[in-house]
Amino acid sequence: MSHPHWVLSCKPGWSHFRTLCVLAVRIVSFRPITVTIVISNRPGLVDQVTAELRRCLHEQIDQEASCIERISILAVPIDQSDPDGAFSSAWQALRDEVPIARRLKDNLLVAVPLPSLVILDGFQLSWMRIIRAQGDGKAPPILQWMMGFSAGFVRMCGPADLGGRGDALRSLELRDCLEATKPCGRLVHIPGLPPMYDWEFFPWDHGAKSEIILAAEAQEADGLLTNSSIAYDGKECLDGISEWVARRGDRKTFHLGPMMPFRPGATRFSQSVIDAELSSMPNGDSAKSLQFLDQVLENYGPRSLVYISFGTEQWPESLDQIQALLNTLAQRRIPFLLTYVSPAAQLPAGAQAQFSDLGLFVRYGPQQAILGHQATGWFLTHGGMNGTMEALSQGVPLIGWPFSVDQPVNIARLTRVLDVGFELMEVRSGVNGLQPVHFRNHKPSGTTAALEKELAEVFDAMVGEEGNKRRANAERVRDDMARSWLEGGSARNEFENFLDFWMKA
Incomplete structure (x- = not known):
């Protein structure tokens, strides 16, 4: 009797794929299910997803061999003129049970049964409709995967x-x-x-x-x-x-959250997981980052560094805002590590040389290694799901600089309810961004001077009693997250119920 065959996919943003890889590995490690991950065949993405799956599998030592047997990757050719047409052909191949290359093991072609469940993230509506159109009323169930807050x-x-x-x-x-x-x-x-x-x-x-x-x-x-x-x-x-x-x-x-590459109950990334992340970073950024973090730990002590990342897609709209951030850090002699992987990223002219004594600028940062390092004290973030969860998993408090979509709500939850960080108000702009904020009865001005003043207040508070309180709250959330995947924990129970329900459906 063949295993159930579940198909997983998400939009090609790396933050989406990283969590999907954890989900895929959890599925095959908990139940005898075959999983195919469908991805757009962008340059390097197949190798990146393969490496991430291997990294997650390091945490399934007792089952790693059998898990590798049951995960495949199907790369959909990129056709900018007809992206949905390329997926339509790929889905037809899955319906026809065309063999798929077993990329994680030996690259041999293996037969897979007809898909019995599909999991798509919320940006793949057109793919959902293609699956149903081809199914003639007999398409497999399709679940929406929501990896945001x-x-x-x-x-x-x-x-x-x-x-x-x-x-x-x-x-x-x-x-x-x-x-x-x-x-x-x-x-x-x-x-x-x-x-x-x-x-x-x-x-x-x-x-x-x-x-x-x-x-x-x-x-x-x-x-x-x-x-x-x-x-x-x-x-x-x-x-x-x-x-x-x-x-x-x-x-x-x-x-099902939190989806982190941890063993149940753990609150630290294992060394094998960190090593795998470091090896996947291009251009020597990993070595530079770790060397810099070690120097900060020696010269400034534990929890002294501010890690700054605005994710893989977005960036502050004003160079003046970035300059204000860097100036305020320098005035207080606060070391920092800033990543700028987004295609929209721009740095003020000469910034890397100007702040080289305090900061490191890298395009790709090994985020989990950075957040798990003893030198890292705070995470300045736009409020995306992955980075926020990785920070909280290490008990690292946050400074919120939200841009759009779900990020303002995420930062509000983190700072106004969980109280695990500070929210920057003076980074707001535009007709709506400069309207009053209900929680603090504050109307942002959106000026550089106001942002510099706010940053100074936040950086002063983070090293005092207010900062200590928020760190303690972040550590409490960390411990609660870890317990949720222990036997009988809320996430563990929910995941078991999910598997049992859809295996029987």
């Missing part, structure tokens, strides 16, 4: 009674939708969060096209999987999501 998901996709704007996004054309959901100062009540004005969700001016796709897929999927956890999202919000999803066809939701 739950409160942000509720705001973007949920119903109005939970503080969401998903109903409006799903019912209107783009132009009408933007007008109907235009912020006007109304108070929004999301489960697990204090009230927020609707304009607080837009620190920058940005479009809503991606949110429309997310909201539509949330409506059309056969169920929902999230990377959320009671430890950081809270029971109130998770229960609200589960109840909302079940309103349509009694669909099931499973909250």
Whole structure:
């Protein structure tokens, strides 16, 4: 009897794939299931995903050989003129049970059975519709994989009674939708969060096209999987999501987070996992980063460094803001490590030379190694899911600099409820970003001088009693996250229930 065959995929952003790799390895290590990961065949991406899967498998020592046998990667050719057509052909091959190369083991072609379950992230609505169109009414169930924070998901996709704007996004054309959901100062009540004005969700001016796709897929999927956890999202919000999803066809939701490459109960990245991450970094950035961190530890002591990363896709809109950040760090002699992998990244002219005595600038940073290093004290972040979770898994508190989508809600949850960091207000801009913030009764000015003043206050607070309190809270969240994957823990139980339900479906 063949194993069930589950197909997983996500948009080609690395932050999305990293969590998907953990999910894939967990599935094959917990149950006799065959998994195929479908990816766009972008330069280097297949090798990157293969390396990440191997890295996660290091934590499954007793089962590594059998797990490798049951994970395959299917690379979809890139066709910019017809990206959905390329996937349509790939899905037809899966339906025809065409053998797939076993890339993690020996690259031999192996037969796989017809897919019985598909897991897609929220940006793959067109792929979901292709699968159903080819299925002639017999397509496998398709689950939406939500790897962001739950409160942000509720705001973007949920119903109005939970503080969401998903109903409006799903019912209107783009132009009408933007007008109907235009912020006007109304108070929004999301489960697990204090009230927020609707304009607080837009620190920058940005479009809503991606949110429309997310909201539509949330409506059309056969169920929902999230990377959320009671430890950081809270029971109130998770229960609200589960109840909302079940309103349509009694669909099931499973909250599987945190998805981290840890052994159950661990609070540190193992050395084998760190070594694998270091070996995957290009251009010698890993060696430079570790050498710099060791020097900071020796010269400034533990928890002295601020790690700065705005993710793989976004970057502050103003070079003046970056200059203000670097100047304020230098004035207080705070060492820092800044990564700038985003295609939008720009640094002030001469910055690397000007601040070379205090800071290191690298395009690719080994993030988990950095966050786990004794020198690292704080993480300045846009509030993306992966980096935030990796920081909290190490008990590292945060400084929030949100841009768009779910990030403002994520930072609000982290700073206003969990109290594991500070939120920067003066980085906001635009018509909505400069409106009052309800929680602090504060109206940002958006000037460089105001940002410099705020940064100085935050950097002073982080080395005092306020900073110590937030660090203690971050360490508490870290411990709660670790316990959730122990036998009988909330994440472990939820994951077992997810596997059992869909293996029987």
